[in-house]
Amino acid sequence: DAGVIQSPRHEVTEMGQEVTLRCKPISGHDYLFWYRQTMMRGLELLIYFNNNVPIDDSGMPEDRFSAKMPNASFSTLKIQPSEPRDSAVYFCASSSGTGNSQPQHFGDGTRLSIL
Amino acid sequence: SQKIEQNSEALNIQEGKTATLTCNYTNYSPAYLQWYRQDPGRGPVFLLLIRENEKEKRKERLKVTFDTTLKQSLFHITASQPADSATYLCALGASGGYNKLIFGAGTRLAVHP
Numbered sequence: 001d002a003g004v005i006q007s008p009r010h011e012v013t014e015m016g017q018e019v020t021l022r023c024k025p026i027s028g029h030d031y032l033f034w035y036r037q038t039m040m041r042g043l044e045l046l047i048y049f050n051n052n053v054p055i056d057d058s059g060m061p062e063d064r065f066s067a068k069m070p071n072a073s074f075s076t077l078k079i080q081p082s083e084p085r086d087s088a089v090y091f092c093a094s095s096s097g098t099g100n101s102q103p104q105h106f107g108d109g110t111r112l113s114i115l
Numbered sequence: 116s117q118k119i120e121q122n123s124e125a126l127n128i129q130e131g132k133t134a135t136l137t138c139n140y141t142n143y144s145p146a147y148l149q150w151y152r153q154d155p156g157r158g159p160v161f162l163l164l165i166r167e168n169e170k171e172k173r174k175e176r177l178k179v180t181f182d183t184t185l186k187q188s189l190f191h192i193t194a195s196q197p198a199d200s201a202t203y204l205c206a207l208g209a210s211g212g213y214n215k216l217i218f219g220a221g222t223r224l225a226v227h228p
Contacts (some may be wrong), residue, residue, distance in 0.1 A: 004158070035218075041173050042219070043159070043204065043222035045215065045217070045218075049198060098128055103161035103164065104216065109157075
C-alpha cells in the first residue's frame with residue numbers, strides 16, 4: 001500500500017510568495033494532521049481534520065497559514081505571504097479508526113526554505 | 116503549560132548493549148503514549164503504544180514502560196545494532212475520542228560497531 005504522499009519534497013522561494021504544500025493521505029484514513037518541524041521547536045501540530053472537517057487549528061501560527069481538505073484523498077497547507085521564519089520541514093500524517101490512540105502514518109515531508 | 120522532556124544530548128552506545136531513552140512530562144495526564152523513530156530526511160515511523168493502565172509493553176527487541184506516578188516513560192532497545200541509530204520521539208495522547216498527539220523533541224541514538 002502507498003503511504004502518505006507529500007509534494008513537493010523541497011521548495012525554495014522568496015519572501016512574500018505564496019507557498020502551497022500538498023498531501024495525499026492513506027486511503028481509508030479519516031484523520032489528517034499537518035505538522036511543522038524545526039530544530040528549535042521540534043514537531044508541532046498545526047491543524048488536524050476528521051472526515052475532511054477541521055477539528056483543531058489552534059497550532060496554526062497566524063492568519064498567513066490556511067489548510068483545506070476538499071475531499072478524503074487530498075489536503076493543502078498554504079502560506080501567503082511567506083516569511084523566512086516559516087522555513088521548516090512540514091509533515092502530513094494520517095490515521096484511521098474511531099479510537100483515540102491510533103498510530104499516525106507520516107509522509108516524508110516538504111523541506112521549505114524561504115529566502 | 117504542558118511539557119515533554121527527552122534527553123537533548125545524543126546517546127552513544129556500543130553495539131550489543133541496551134539503549135535506554137527517557138521521556139518525562141509535566142502538567143499533563145496522557146491516556147496513552149507512543150514512541151516513534153525518525154531517520155534523517157524521513158518522517159517519523161510508529162513503533163509502540165502503551166496505555167495509562169499498562170506498565171510495560173514489548174515488541175521484539177523493544178520495550179516501553181509507563182509510570183504515571185513518576186510521569187515518565189522509558190524506551191529500551193536490547194541487543195542494539197548500528198541500524199537502530201536514529202532519533203526517537205515520544206508522543207503523548209489525550210483521551211476523548213480524537214487522535215491529537217504532543218511530541219517531545221526526540222533523542223538521537225548512535226550505536227557504534
